[in-house]
Amino acid sequence: MPVPSSARRAATLSVAALVGALLPVLAAPAATADPGCLTEVAPPGELPLPLPSPIGPGDRCDDSVPPETSLDSVTPTPNGLGFVAQDSITLTFTGKHPDADADPIGFECQFFNTPEAPADWQKCTSPVTYTDLEDTRRELGGKETPYTFRVRAFDAADRPIDATSPSNPLFGTGGAATDVPDIDQTPAETSFKVDTLTPVARIFNEPFDPETPELPMLTTDSPRLRITGSESALTFACDIDGREMPCSDDNVVFHDLGPGTQTLSVSVSDRAGNTSAKPATTTFTVPENLVSPGRRWKTRSSDKYFAGDYLEATRYKSKISVEGTDVREVRLLATTGPDTGKLKFKTPGGVWRKVKLGGKRTQRSAVVIVRNAQSGSFSGPITFRVMSRGKPVQLDAIMLR
Ligand SMILES: [Ca+2]
Ligand SMILES: [Ca+2]
Ligand SMILES: [Ca+2]
Ligand SMILES: [Ca+2]
8 A cells, every 4th residue: 555645754754853863972972083183094903992882982083184285496487477488397396294294295286278277186296397388378369378387285194094984894983073185275386478489579661762772861860660579568679879769569750860870779578588689670871950051041940851941042152061071972852843943062172063953843852862872982071052043942951971
């Protein structure tokens, strides 16, 4: 005859009530035998006598104090930005018992460069070295996942022992009430990033000069150059002939450069401290702004011109001279076109020669070749003279080299 379900429930309840009533009795001896100890091994061959009532003694106890882990060294030491510049790393670590426990200590390690830590731990001993590390990559959005190393010490004697299990089946209830893990619950940890690549500096939109491509002349004293490098997050160092100039990974304007041939050098360093093997360089010549030698040359301000102004003369024989040493090449930035006056020049010991300022259409600050690099050199003044009446001659800047 089937037992009604209400009767079955009543039977289950009565068993539970019985177990509940017995539990305090069963647990009591174990609890009193478990004040914590240095080792969980039961005393060999000892009968737990005299037998305490009602059932038996605990013949094991719980070592509830695990060893402590310390990470002693990381070689190479990551720099202030958390980077190392090589593809291997060595770590040393130790463990110690905070009490008189003399059990041997073992270690487990984790090493990963994933957003989530792996679930499992590997046995390891100090020192541990990891090699062939790939450079830390910058992911989309700029995120970088570093390498993480973790180590935890454990009590090698007690860890395999279940302190809650009795060692003596005859008095089979004598396990400890707990087995607090014999593993350091606060592993030692360090993180770092790897960058082994030497960055390369680059200069884009270098000055271009169809006449002398190898040594271009600028038509401004404040050139805008595109400075960049082969990696992200680089530090830039720029100088012009040894003079430091502020610059960054950007379009950089180098303001108010003085006249003459000069070299811009750009070096880059990454966050690991790798510095470009050689700087990117570009060499150019900056012309010299022309300033009025007297009333005949009027100074006209306009930011469309070199250094923000130009000179204009309309009177016949208006003169202007510029000194140079060992000069071959001379160029003017000047207005050219059909409405421009006539201009001649003379170097020391030379004859008056024409400067070609003509052309079909008017062009301001055009590059006018007065003498080329194949000309004989001179030292002293080069003199320009207006050879027309009424028509303007407009001169902006001059290059002597
Ligand atoms: Ca121990
Ligand atoms: Ca211990
Ligand atoms: Ca334990
Ligand atoms: Ca000018």
